[in-house]
Amino acid sequence: MIVVLKPGLTQEEIHKVVERIESFGLRAHLSEGKERTIIGAIGDERLLADQTLESFPGVEKVLPILKPYKLVSREFQRANTIIEVNGHKIGGKKIHVMAGPCSVESKNQVLESAVPVKEAGATFLRGGAFKPRTSPYSFQGLGEEGLSYLAHAREVTGLPIITEVLDPRDLDVVYRYTDILQIGARNMQNFKLLTEVGKLNKPVMLKRGMSATIQEFLLSAEYIASEGNRKIILCERGIRTYETETRNTLDLSAVPILKQLSHLPVFVDPSHGTGRWDLVPPMALAGIAAGADGLLIEVHSHPELALSDGPQSLKPDKFAALMKDLKKVAEALGREI
Ligand code: PEP
Numbered sequence: 001m002i003v004v005l006k007p008g009l010t011q012e013e014i015h016k017v018v019e020r021i022e023s024f025g026l027r028a029h030l031s032e033g034k035e036r037t038i039i040g041a042i043g044d045e046r047l048l049a050d051q052t053l054e055s056f057p058g059v060e061k062v063l064p065i066l067k068p069y070k071l072v073s074r075e076f077q078r079a080n081t082i083i084e085v086n087g088h089k090i091g092g093k094k095i096h097v098m099a100g101p102c103s104v105e106s107k108n109q110v111l112e113s114a115v116p117v118k119e120a121g122a123t124f125l126r127g128g129a130f131k132p133r134t135s136p137y138s139f140q141g142l143g144e145e146g147l148s149y150l151a152h153a154r155e156v157t158g159l160p161i162i163t164e165v166l167d168p169r170d171l172d173v174v175y176r177y178t179d180i181l182q183i184g185a186r187n188m189q190n191f192k193l194l195t196e197v198g199k200l201n202k203p204v205m206l207k208r209g210m211s212a213t214i215q216e217f218l219l220s221a222e223y224i225a226s227e228g229n230r231k232i233i234l235c236e237r238g239i240r241t242y243e244t245e246t247r248n249t250l251d252l253s254a255v256p257i258l259k260q261l262s263h264l265p266v267f268v269d270p271s272h273g274t275g276r277w278d279l280v281p282p283m284a285l286a287g288i289a290a291g292a293d294g295l296l297i298e299v300h301s302h303p304e305l306a307l308s309d310g311p312q313s314l315k316p317d318k319f320a321a322l323m324k325d326l327k328k329v330a331e332a333l334g335r336e337i
């Protein structure tokens with residue numbers, strides 16, 4: 001980082017700043033100009049919280065050079081991360097579509113989505129057994145019973161499953177059933193949960209918080225990576241804006257930005273991103289066109305009866321039609337689906 005000092009400091013005041021920098025194991029390279037002195041702090045500046053230096057009376061400005069996240073950054077690893085799950089490679093040429101109901105409601109209801117999405121070409125089955133609901137009076141999910149229905153659908157269809165873990169206390173049970181752990185938007189900054197999944201050897205999909213910046217999103221991924229688990233999928237699922245036509249504003253520019261800044265696979269969730277089933281196909285196509293490695297899409301056989309997110313759920317026939325269009329876009333981009 002570059003530390004710009006205020007004009008007119010004494011040698012002793014400059015020395016205090018240098019001492020502080022060196023106390024973090026960094027080298028301080030002094031450059032004394034006619035009007036200003038600047039210090040180049042050389043080494044891993046992440047060790048040095050910039051606020052500490054900015055509160056020194058002689059320091060005018062601190063300009064970080066490195067990104068605050070490391071392990072998940074493209075600077076750290078140039079090649080794309082490819083995550084292997086049950087023989088599927090996520091983050092490579094093939095685009096993966098994870099589809100299924102918002103919530104697991106019954107054994108049959110899961111199958112009514114799982115069978116047709118598999119037929120249409122989805123490679124993973126999604127479904128929530130532990131649901132993060134805005135209202136405490138809304139359906140909260142079936143818990144372990146729901147996980148067993150997902151496992152049953154996996155047996156029937158062969159589709160690996162992805163499901164959300166809400167709380168570190170549920171981690172054991174969710175871990176036993178699922179192939180990919182999902183951390184939802186509301187938990188993107190649940191640092192205890194991130195730390196716990198970081199200790200596991202199971203892929204994690206981390207969804208962007210609804211008011212998280214891209215930097216905050218990547219720092220949350222860094223929490224997981226820094227504990228050892230590097231199998232992380234990032235998922236853009238829309239952010240809160242002033243727009244009311246949609247449930248969220250799907251930030252598609254996040255896709256190429258995340259691909260530039262990070263080596264991790266990036267997915268798009270057009271269902272939560274829009275809150276409207278009619279907008280899911282165009283935004284799914286746009287997500288792939290923007291460079292996403294996969295999609296998370298809600299599908300329900302009877303959206304009008306769904307216990308959560310019916311208005312944004314595609315019926316199986318609409319999903320199958322979307323898969324055909326996605327194939328064309330994927331092929332045009334030199335990818336597969
Ligand atoms: C979900 O995928 O079921 C979900 C609750 O999404 P989000 O965390 O993005 O709201």
Ligand code: MN
Pocket residue numbers: 102103272298308309
């Ligand atoms: Mn949902």
